[in-house]
Amino acid sequence: MSELKGNIPIDSPSNSQSIQGKIDLQSDSNSLNEPVIQTILHDLKRICYKLKCVMIPRLSNDEKSKELRDWDLWGPLILCLMLALTLSLSSDEYFIYSNDTGTLIFSIVFVVVWIGSAVVTINAQLLGGTVSFFHSVCLLGYCLFPLNIAALILAFIGDISVFINLVLVVLGLSWSTFSSIGFMAGLVPSTRKALAEYPVLLFYLFLAWLILMIF
Amino acid sequence: MSSELSWLDDDFNGYGPVQLDNQEIPQENLILKTPPEIPAPEKFTLKKAFDVDTQIVVERLKKAIWPIKGEEFFDKAMPDLYTPFWIVTTLILVIFVVSMMENQDVSVIIKSSSLIYMVSAGVPAALYFLISQSGYCEFYKLLSFYGYSFIHFVIAGLMSVYANWIFRVLVWTLAGGLSLFFLYKNLKDLVIGSVPNQKFIALGIVVAGHISVIITTNLFFL
Numbered sequence: 001m002s003e004l005k006g007n008i009p010i011d012s013p014s015n016s017q018s019i020q021g022k023i024d025l026q027s028d029s030n031s032l033n034e035p036v037i038q039t040i041l042h043d044l045k046r047i048c049y050k051l052k053c054v055m056i057p058r059l060s061n062d063e064k065s066k067e068l069r070d071w072d073l074w075g076p077l078i079l080c081l082m083l084a085l086t087l088s089l090s091s092d093e094y095f096i097y098s099n100d101t102g103t104l105i106f107s108i109v110f111v112v113v114w115i116g117s118a119v120v121t122i123n124a125q126l127l128g129g130t131v132s133f134f135h136s137v138c139l140l141g142y143c144l145f146p147l148n149i150a151a152l153i154l155a156f157i158g159d160i161s162v163f164i165n166l167v168l169v170v171l172g173l174s175w176s177t178f179s180s181i182g183f184m185a186g187l188v189p190s191t192r193k194a195l196a197e198y199p200v201l202l203f204y205l206f207l208a209w210l211i212l213m214i215f
Numbered sequence: 216m217s218s219e220l221s222w223l224d225d226d227f228n229g230y231g232p233v234q235l236d237n238q239e240i241p242q243e244n245l246i247l248k249t250p251p252e253i254p255a256p257e258k259f260t261l262k263k264a265f266d267v268d269t270q271i272v273v274e275r276l277k278k279a280i281w282p283i284k285g286e287e288f289f290d291k292a293m294p295d296l297y298t299p300f301w302i303v304t305t306l307i308l309v310i311f312v313v314s315m316m317e318n319q320d321v322s323v324i325i326k327s328s329s330l331i332y333m334v335s336a337g338v339p340a341a342l343y344f345l346i347s348q349s350g351y352c353e354f355y356k357l358l359s360f361y362g363y364s365f366i367h368f369v370i371a372g373l374m375s376v377y378a379n380w381i382f383r384v385l386v387w388t389l390a391g392g393l394s395l396f397f398l399y400k401n402l403k404d405l406v407i408g409s410v411p412n413q414k415f416i417a418l419g420i421v422v423a424g425h426i427s428v429i430i431t432t433n434l435f436f437l
Contacts, residue, residue, distance in 0.1 A: 193269070
């Protein structure tokens with residue numbers, strides 16, 4: 001294997017020291033050589049870390065924004081697909097209409113999540129916000145997580161009581177909205193906070209209503 | 216010549232400038248004042264159309280909901296597109312929410328969004344085409360006014376949660392009436408000034424758009 005050897009002198013008035021060492025050019029962090037499963041686990045860990053950052057209430061909006069500066073769309077895609085699949089597979093049991101309802105619900109959720117995120121982000125930018133487009137879409141996507149959890153739980157216990165369904169969906173909606181609304185409001189001037197927050201509320205309200213109606 | 220007509224022979228020399236009582240002597244060097252500059256119409260950009268604050272949006276919504284007062288709607292400011300866009304989007308979601316309570320047809324969101332976005336863009340486009348044949352107006356102004364007029368339908372949609380057909384007919388008729396009055400009040404001068412011979416065609420276009428929204432929503436969605 002290739003190696004580099006050498007001395008790095010340190011200038012010091014008292015004594016001269018040097019660092020001797022070698023650098024292995026084939027380091028362990030080179031992902032081209034690592035197994036695929038390791039790369040996938042590495043990406044999943046990053047997604048989980050970002051989910052934790054977005055979902056933990058004690059983190060301030062600035063800290064959340066800083067953690068998500070290194071944005072990615074894998075996390076939002078996984079969450080969107082999870083929500084769309086949960087709702088479309090559950091819809092066949094609860095809807096009396098044609099067999100295409102599941103397909104229709106999947107496409108509606110998928111389109112609404114991505115186009116909705118884009119529209120909310122563009123709205124914030126037009127109101128004077130200074131955020132990168134994908135940074136905002138990434139955060140709105142990660143904030144779908146509570147609604148995802150609510151939908152997954154209801155997929156198993158949705159038959160028990162309408163009241164439980166309502167409580168779970170309201171909790172999921174509140175958590176999603178609370179996580180994202182502060183971030184969006186911080187992007188625009190203070191006289192326009194409500195104008196940036198309203199579309200976010202509308203976005204999650206639509207998804208929450210869809211979840212409630214399907215279960 | 217007789218003395219009464221002797222002034223006819225006068226060549227009027229030597230009299231000097233005629234000065235009437237209580238008048239200033241006109242100055243020889245008049246400084247011509249340049250006429251006041253008429254400001255050019257503001258160039259439309261999407262960012263300017265969204266340049267509104269929360270307070271302004273709330274004020275405009277109040278004026279739109281109750282258009283009976285005789286105030287100028289935009290108050291010499293540039294018409295905004297933020298509120299019209301989100302009013303129209305809210306209407307689509309309100310229709311979806313109310314319709315899911317009754318018939319649980321998910322495809323309503325696709326049908327209602329197609330209809331309402333098409334009408335909210337198509338009617339102003341038709342009006343713009345009509346007015347620009349012999350006049351001038353900005354398309355975004357028509358879009359803005361037409362979008363604001365849908366606020367009454369949002370309220371009617373929310374009230375349609377009470378599923379009684381007589382109540383719904385009353386509510387939607389009242390909403391349509393207020394909405395048409397709002398448009399009449401704000402667009403009357405523009406239409407009559409530009410196309411006085413085609414004002415009834417413009418009225419027909421607007422009424423057709425509103426009727427299509429009201430009837431389709433109540434018959435097929437709610």
